[in-house]
Amino acid sequence: MSTAARSERAPVRLAPRTIALYAIGSLGTGGYATLPGLVLTYFLTDNLGVAALAPGLIVTAAKIWDVLIDPLIGAASDRQPARTGSRRGFMVTGALALPLFFALTFAVPPTWGPVAGAISVLLAFLATATAFSLFQVPYVAVPAELTGSYDERTRLLGWRVVVLTAAILLFGAGGPALRNAGDDPVRGYLLMGIASGVVIGVGMLVAARTADDAAQRTAVSPRRP
Structure with missing residues (x-):
């Protein structure tokens, strides 16, 4: 095999910057996956007086x-590169919308009562889930578009797991700590929702930049006959 042929077949290593940007996205996915499971039940039952069954239903x-x-977002995300050049639009939309809806989930005041409070939390949390899916669905598709190398994808996803683990620890300890920072539980939950939502959104927004790198690689990759 000629040197040129070997060079053509050799996979291009992902830049450390690309790996770092992509992995930071797990700060958002880890936070979203961890914090609601820890505190949403207590917020609904202790703060809003909702029946214990309601959190599980929500x-x-x-x-x-x-x-x-998710399938609808996935299909739309697959079509987006042909229209706009990359999947970045969906990811950015999710990253910008999630902090608002995440904060609103924990902003419902006890004065609204259990029924109105539970409905409001349900609607806000469904909106949060929608924003998360707008980011998450294209996010998991990006590695295959960043590199065709199995080893490079493994390296990329390995760093993603490292950040994910750190995010679980951070939000698992930091979220309840923010909630308990003040004497007023209403303000505590609101502070937690705002601060955590911003951190989640920033992590997602940073990772969205890798969608452009993936689109550039896809555009220049030679098609096989």
Whole structure:
């Protein structure tokens, strides 16, 4: 095999910058996956006086909603590169919308009562789940578009797991700590929702930049006959 042929077949290593940007996205996915499971039940029952069954129903409804919308978002995300050049638009939209809806989930005041409070939390959490799916669905498709090398994808996803683990620890400890920072639980939950939502959104927004790198690689990759 000639040197030129070997060079053509050799996979291009991903730049450290690309790996770092992509991995930071797990700061958002880890935070979203961890914090609601830790505190949403307590927020609904202790803060809003909602029956203990309601939190489970709300979380289940969000999961069913994910199952319904993920294929639709996936199909739209697959078409987006042909229209705009990359998947970045969906990822940025999700990253910008999630902090708002995440904060609103924990902003419902006890004065609204259990029924109105539970409905408001349900709607806000479904909107949060939608924003997360807008980011997450194209996010998991990016590695295959960044590189055709199995080893490079393994390296990329390895760093993603490292950040994911750190995010779980950060939000698992930091979220409840923010909630308990003040004497007023209403303000504590609101502070936690705003601060955590911003951190999640920033992590997602940073990772969205890798969608452009993936689009550039896809555009210049030679097609096989």
